[in-house]
Amino acid sequence: MEKNPIRVIFKDAGHTFKKDELGKEIARIAFPAALALMADPIASLVDTAFIGRIGPVELAAVGVSIAIFNQVSRIAIFPLVSITTSFVAEDDANCTITRDEIDIEETRKSPLKEEEMNEMLPRDDPEKQTNKPLGFVNTKTNDTYLECEKRHIPSAYSALVFGSILGLLQAVILIFGARSILSIMGVKHGSPMLTPAEQYLKLRSLGSPAVLLSLATQGVFRGFKDTKTPLFATVIGDATNIILDPIFMFVLKLGVRGAAIAHVVSQYLLMLILLWRLCMKIKVVPPSITDLQYDRFLKNGFLLLARVIAVTFCVTLAASMAAREGSVPMAAFQVCLQVWLTTSLLADGLAVAGQAILASAFAVGDHEKARITATRVLQLGLALGLILSVVLGLGLRFGGQIFTRDVHVLHLMRVGIPFVAITQPINSLAFVFDGLNFGASDFAYSAWSMVLVAIASIGCLILLSWSKGFIGIWIALTIYMSLRMLAGFWRIGTATGPWKFLRT
Template sequence: MTQAPPTPKAVRRAHDREIIALAVPAFGALVAEPLFVMVDSAIVGHLGTAQLAGLAVASSLLLTAVSIFVFLAYATTAAVARRVGAGDLQSAIRQGMDGIWLAILLGAVTLAAVIPTAPAIVDLLGASDTAAPYAITYLRISALGIPAMLIVLAATGVLRGLQDTKTPLYVAIGGFAANAALNAGLVYGAGLGIAGSAWGTVLAQWAMAVAYLVVVVRGARRHHASLRPDAAGIRACAQAGAPLLVRTLSLRAILMIATAVAARLGDADIAAHQIIISLWNLLAFALDAIAIAGQAIIGRYLGAGDEQGARGACRRMVQWGIASGVVLGVLVVATSPLFLPLFTSDSAVQDVALPALIVVAVSVPVSGVVFVLDGVLMGAGDGPYLAWAMLLTLAVFAPVALLVPTLGGGLTALWLAMTLMMTVRLLTLWLRTRSGRWIVTGATR
């Protein structure tokens, strides 16, 4: 007896279950690194203003390094998910190990570069004479954790590709708890000051890396996958990640230009911009969780040769992105009277921030679709297109944003330029997904 095909409603429910199962744990894991910095800031802040200023400079460099190398997670997720879809778990884990070996190599090179150049880097960022020694101390010690941070990125990509976002969540929770305890104990209990905070973070990061490696190595042994470094595989991972690196650097350039323009508008504007960009980053974490689910799901469908399933999952995730954006936008508007006073009591800053905040709220549904389609194309391994699309977006955004101080409109005009940036991204991503050129089935692209 032939089984009836599933109804559209049943298909949507199946997609919903997959998206929720992957996105919810992914969101928890995404906030781990910012929470590390928040704990460090809270503990170091009680040591003094100079120590906190030094931490601010050093941590911004470390977070930048993590964001630049995030392609280790994204490219690995897509590649592993394809092989999972093709039913070749041994090859999937082997691909993941290549990504981890690349992370180790990049971490070692970055570590070797940061330690001797720490004073010059801190000076370049304009740290004061009182803050610079603390920034150098923190940066040099924390640099020892960079290889661990990159291993975590790559291993997270492996597990996401294997459709497992719960393990990264558990590791993130454990790492956060360990970081908080170690920082408090070493800074105050052992009396190491800001150096204790750096050592606590390094130890927590390496503990997370070891936890991930244990999970991946167990999987490799279970499926008889080689753990040895493979030059060809590592080179392939680097080539796959290069376009995503271009995409990430272009996005970082956009955010840096926005901050530089806000600084030129005045103290109230840059203060308000800092508040809004913090909220924007939080919204991005929520929306990126759906995108991460998209990377894993789309990669698996394409690896299995299921073109119809990939298209269906893409449509459903776009609906999720729109709905999530609408809900988040309404929440931003509803909570803005409570949100702004949490960050500043300066009425001038609040007056500047409020209209810009409304612009952000209205544009969140656009951002929701952008994040989802970005994740879909990453899952499809369509990195070269993402790189060119982001370069185009940068080319459109930069002149518009740089004209804001001349043409007027203040911070609201700047965030209208940011909305234009997201709209350009939406158009480029929508045209690509509509064309169907991203749909390449098989274990490899």
């Protein structure tokens, strides 16, 4: 009996960077996933850098629009991608039949002995002598095994359908409600930020269907533990965005509209590449409408919907508070926030690896692998956070002029930089704990614990922004991420829910 599950989480710390089979599997999934996750925020940072050359008003306006777009997108994206990754990983693990099981089944039907069957297997293809997915038809014809080229994965069909529907709904809401939403965010009628913010938000919203569908597809690939394909597509899409930015903004003189158009073009290109590659891997059209897992997705989707609203509302409220301070504080907050979120996504790559591996392990009841995986990714997350803290603390202090030359904005940026740097270990652990709980399909706890965290954090944001202004907003965000980390730690540390096996 393990009396202290906390010791289980942090045991074998000397193996953190060990290059064993698990370490290689984590790296193979996490590194491409982190790069793919960072690609879009990096593209937003490039947008920010280019727009900063136009002026602080435009920079602040785009900051508000990006905050709105991210808030609405994550309400749909986060539940969809998280559920898809876990469900596809589970389906993929459950549909794997070992060759031994196939041999046993065939032996029951045939008088041939196992040795004779082994002789009949082709020698030039080692894959035919290893594990077989259930989606492959195993029929014996002419003494060989015939295979279907593509598999049926019900959770993948469901993800694509939900992604398409949610993308269209998001586009309609943002395009027709842009001015009202901006008003709620503090950009009122008569504000110099209103026109550029509205232009950017409406144009960028045209890419919502592509964003949702491409991210649903990425969730499918993550479930297959394939993060290289999404990285390949994301790099091409965001490279297109970076190339088109200066052309549309300065050559064609479209300003902030050009930045939005470049982003939309890149998202549709990304979507087409991902769908093309997915069609080569599985059948993307279900044999029957009954194969769509509406109940399974909706039940857990609503739980994660509550969670993501709570998570993103805190950040969006912080952006709204900064916008009410004026265009200069909002511009400084936008730069710091983009860097804060972009670097934190490196840890989200570890979360994706932990989620995919854990979902497969839980599906087949391999609790030992689940424990070792949780231990390893948590230790890697902490190490990553400490490294990022040092790098950002030094880099941002001297590299702030990349984003703007306005002395007032730079002054406020220096106020926010220490918070961006110091919170990196906290952020990294918070992301990793999220991934572990998702891998265990502990969606209910993840949802309701985050709602409680958000309630406490919203109170801190309102009080501290009112009393201490710009610096108060960053203090409140630090409290928010700390509470989020502790909520994730509590479930595993107390060995409750799906983690109760840690006590045995």
